[in-house]
Amino acid sequence: MAVLVTGGAGYIGSHMVWSLLDAGEEVVVLDRLSTGFRWAVPDAARFYLGDVGDRAMLERIFEENRIDAILHFAGSIVVPQSMTNPLDYYENNTAKTALLADAAIKAGIEHFVFSSTAAVYGDQPDDGPVRENARPAPKNPYGQSKLMSEMMLRDAASAHKFRYVALRYFNVAGADSKGRTGLSTAGATHLIKIACEAALGKRSGVDVYGTDYPTADGTGIRDYIHVSDLVAAHLKALAYLRLGGEPLVANCGYGRGYSVLQVLQSVQRVGGGGFETRYGPRRPGDAAAVIADSTLARRLLGWAPRHDDLDHIVSTALAWENALSLRSMGDLNAIHRRLAANF
Template structure:
């Protein structure tokens, strides 16, 4: 039996594919490579180039592989982009999740783990860890698209022999401690990657959007979770479903937040380098503070974070950025070309 990882060539999905293989699982990856990379997929995983919304592709995967569970990472994640292109987000995040869930149910796949987001909550009081029963009031189409997907999965689980775990991510950061994969997308909007690029001279500086939020230093506060801990929660969710656990929605975060300025200072300390920081107005759709209460994931899934330290998160992110810099030009580009050519 195999596990299907959608978006498995992307940042979190590639970490998930490696973690599943480390755990002895048989892995199938589906990715259209719009933001992911073919070289990021572990060689031991079976790879399909295609879109989650392609019914024929899904049918082919289910015919050619004994899929027992789906870990669904494919989707669009840039909040400001969702505000300017909302229909694209509803198509890629919501409509395609519906298609995937329908195909899974038709194929008899009973276990489904969904990448959701803390953006479903909207804005919350400063320093208040949010619980899963908090009102869901998304401030942007990205959060709305994920919340709509959660509702669809809930209704599908009530009507079919189908169970899911939706993990509401807080701010995912860092890279594989073994150096096998990391956040590699050019133009990524993740704060930590931007800061690491600035520290290594890959960009002129960092722009901070909003310094007048009701937080301790005026900048947005987020709960940063190491990507390895996040994929660990997925492994626990898969085990939970296999043990006949009921459908569940759970937060994934550490329960404390760091401001934008605190993250930037942590990168400066770890890299021993200064970089330019400029202040700009708030972006539309950004919340002031979002911090997780992850009691459900810890108690029901048995999730135990192992990288709950901002310094460690920054260290692994910097190490991966160094790897990308070292492979720049002929190194990384030729490697990408070789792996892409070998895939087709």
């Protein structure tokens, strides 16, 4: 049997593909390459170029492969963008998830792991770790689109032979420790990615949005989780479903947060250099602090994170950013060699 990874050429998806292959799984990837990269998909995975909302493509994949589970990463994730283009997010995140789930049910695929988000919580009334039973209060269409998808999966599981785990990610960062993949999207909005680019001279500096939040230093606080720990949670969720586990919504985070300024200090400390920090007003849709209570994932899935250290997360992100620089130089050198051969 094979596992279908949608969005498997992207940041988290490509890490997932590598982890599945490491675990001996057969892997099929579907990605339209809007933000992902074909080179990020290992040769051992079977690749389909297409959109998760293309029913004919899904039917072809299901016909050509013995799929028993779907890990669904494809979607749009930029909060400010969701505020200005909300309908795009409802289409790409919600409507296409509904279509994928429907196609899976019709094909008899019972196991579905969904990439959700802590953005479903919005601002919580206290600053302690948030549990899954907290009342959802998304502050932006991105979080709302993911919450609606969770609701659809819940209802589908009630009506059909279909089970799912929705993992609510907190702030994912870092890169594969073996240097096989990492966050490569140009113009990415992830804070650690931006700060690493600034530390390596790829950006002129870092913009801090909001210094008047009700936090110790006035900047927003997030629970940063290493991408390798996150994909490990997906492997646990897949095993849980294959053993007959009931539908589950679980947080993926470490249970402690770091402010924007603490993250910037870590990047400067690990990277050994400084960069300009520019301060501006809050962005619409941003919450002051979001920290996970991941008890359910630890207890029901047996998930045990191994990379819970901010400096370690930053060090792997910096190593990948350096690797990207070398990759770009290598590509440029290859172009120069081809040009020289033509003269």
